[in-house]
Amino acid sequence: MAALPVFRWRLAPDGYATRRQLRAQGLRPGGQGVAAQLERPRRRREPLVAYLYRVDLAKPVRPMTPGRWAALAAANRARRICPQCRTDAGYVIPTSLGTCVTCAYPEPSDFPRSA
Numbered sequence: 001m002a003a004l005p006v007f008r009w010r011l012a013p014d015g016y017a018t019r020r021q022l023r024a025q026g027l028r029p030g031g032q033g034v035a036a037q038l039e040r041p042r043r044r045r046e047p048l049v050a051y052l053y054r055v056d057l058a059k060p061v062r063p064m065t066p067g068r069w070a071a072l073a074a075a076n077r078a079r080r081i082c083p084q085c086r087t088d089a090g091y092v093i094p095t096s097l098g099t100c101v102t103c104a105y106p107e108p109s110d111f112p113r114s115a
Protein backbone atom coordinates (compact mmCIF):
# COMPACT_ATOMS: atom_id res chain seq x y z
CA MET A 1 0.00 0.00 0.00
CA ALA A 2 1.45 3.33 -1.05
CA ALA A 3 1.97 5.98 1.56
CA LEU A 4 -0.70 8.65 1.59
CA PRO A 5 0.25 12.23 0.91
CA VAL A 6 0.34 14.08 4.21
CA PHE A 7 -0.50 17.75 4.42
CA ARG A 8 -0.09 20.17 7.25
CA TRP A 9 -3.25 21.27 9.02
CA ARG A 10 -5.10 24.03 7.08
CA LEU A 11 -2.74 23.58 4.11
CA ALA A 12 -4.79 20.96 2.30
CA PRO A 13 -4.84 21.56 -1.47
CA ASP A 14 -8.06 22.27 -3.33
CA GLY A 15 -10.02 19.24 -4.41
CA TYR A 16 -9.73 17.41 -1.09
CA ALA A 17 -12.25 17.42 1.72
CA THR A 18 -12.91 15.57 4.93
CA ARG A 19 -15.97 13.34 5.24
CA ARG A 20 -17.66 16.07 7.24
CA GLN A 21 -16.87 18.70 4.61
CA LEU A 22 -18.20 16.43 1.86
CA ARG A 23 -21.40 15.92 3.84
CA ALA A 24 -21.85 19.68 4.14
CA GLN A 25 -21.87 19.81 0.34
CA GLY A 26 -24.36 16.94 0.06
CA LEU A 27 -21.62 14.53 -0.99
CA ARG A 28 -20.26 11.24 0.35
CA PRO A 29 -16.93 9.49 -0.32
CA GLY A 30 -18.81 6.97 -2.47
CA GLY A 31 -16.52 3.99 -1.99
CA GLN A 32 -13.25 5.72 -2.68
CA GLY A 33 -10.47 5.16 -0.21
CA VAL A 34 -8.77 7.81 1.83
CA ALA A 35 -6.78 9.97 -0.61
CA ALA A 36 -4.64 11.96 1.77
CA GLN A 37 -4.34 12.88 5.37
CA LEU A 38 -3.91 16.01 7.36
CA GLU A 39 -1.75 16.08 10.42
CA ARG A 40 -1.80 18.65 13.13
CA PRO A 41 1.25 18.28 15.36
CA ARG A 42 0.61 18.26 19.07
CA ARG A 43 3.24 18.70 21.70
CA ARG A 44 4.43 15.39 23.14
CA ARG A 45 1.47 13.50 21.71
CA GLU A 46 0.62 11.74 18.52
CA PRO A 47 -0.37 14.22 15.81
CA LEU A 48 -4.05 14.78 15.23
CA VAL A 49 -4.96 13.15 11.93
CA ALA A 50 -7.86 13.91 9.59
CA TYR A 51 -8.58 11.83 6.51
CA LEU A 52 -9.23 13.53 3.20
CA TYR A 53 -11.21 12.36 0.21
CA ARG A 54 -11.10 13.57 -3.37
CA VAL A 55 -14.04 15.82 -4.14
CA ASP A 56 -14.04 14.82 -7.84
CA LEU A 57 -14.60 11.17 -6.88
CA ALA A 58 -17.32 11.94 -4.33
CA LYS A 59 -20.89 10.99 -5.07
CA PRO A 60 -24.11 12.75 -4.11
CA VAL A 61 -25.77 11.55 -0.95
CA ARG A 62 -28.59 9.19 -1.82
CA PRO A 63 -31.90 11.04 -1.54
CA MET A 64 -34.29 9.86 1.13
CA THR A 65 -37.17 7.80 -0.24
CA PRO A 66 -40.45 7.16 1.63
CA GLY A 67 -39.20 3.65 2.41
CA ARG A 68 -35.99 4.95 3.88
CA TRP A 69 -37.85 7.55 5.94
CA ALA A 70 -40.13 4.81 7.28
CA ALA A 71 -37.18 2.59 8.17
CA LEU A 72 -35.49 5.48 9.93
CA ALA A 73 -38.65 6.31 11.87
CA ALA A 74 -39.04 2.68 12.94
CA ALA A 75 -35.43 2.54 14.08
CA ASN A 76 -35.82 5.73 16.10
CA ARG A 77 -39.06 4.44 17.63
CA ALA A 78 -37.32 1.21 18.66
CA ARG A 79 -34.58 3.19 20.34
CA ARG A 80 -37.20 4.92 22.53
CA ILE A 81 -38.71 1.67 23.85
CA CYS A 82 -37.36 0.78 27.27
CA PRO A 83 -36.31 -2.91 27.28
CA GLN A 84 -37.35 -3.22 30.91
CA CYS A 85 -40.84 -1.71 31.09
CA ARG A 86 -41.54 -1.93 27.32
CA THR A 87 -43.01 1.56 27.14
CA ASP A 88 -42.11 4.39 24.78
CA ALA A 89 -40.03 6.63 26.99
CA GLY A 90 -40.52 9.58 24.64
CA TYR A 91 -36.77 9.94 24.25
CA VAL A 92 -33.95 7.71 23.06
CA ILE A 93 -32.95 5.26 25.79
CA PRO A 94 -29.47 6.30 26.96
CA THR A 95 -27.04 3.48 26.28
CA SER A 96 -25.28 4.34 29.53
CA LEU A 97 -28.42 3.36 31.44
CA GLY A 98 -29.79 0.66 29.14
CA THR A 99 -33.30 1.41 30.39
CA CYS A 100 -35.51 4.46 30.67
CA VAL A 101 -34.65 6.88 33.45
CA THR A 102 -37.68 5.79 35.50
CA CYS A 103 -36.43 2.19 35.48
CA ALA A 104 -32.84 3.22 36.14
CA TYR A 105 -33.81 5.46 39.07
CA PRO A 106 -37.00 3.94 40.58
CA GLU A 107 -36.93 6.15 43.68
CA PRO A 108 -37.32 9.92 43.27
CA SER A 109 -34.66 10.32 45.95
CA ASP A 110 -32.19 8.71 43.56
CA PHE A 111 -32.32 11.70 41.23
CA PRO A 112 -29.29 13.91 41.66
CA ARG A 113 -30.19 17.21 43.22
CA SER A 114 -29.52 20.12 40.91
CA ALA A 115 -29.59 22.79 43.61
Ligand SMILES: [Zn+2]
Pocket: 082, 083, 084, 085, 086, 087, 099, 100, 101, 102, 103, 104
Ligand atom coordinates in the same frame (compact mmCIF):
# COMPACT_ATOMS: atom_id res chain seq x y z
ZN1 LIG B 1 -38.40 1.60 31.66
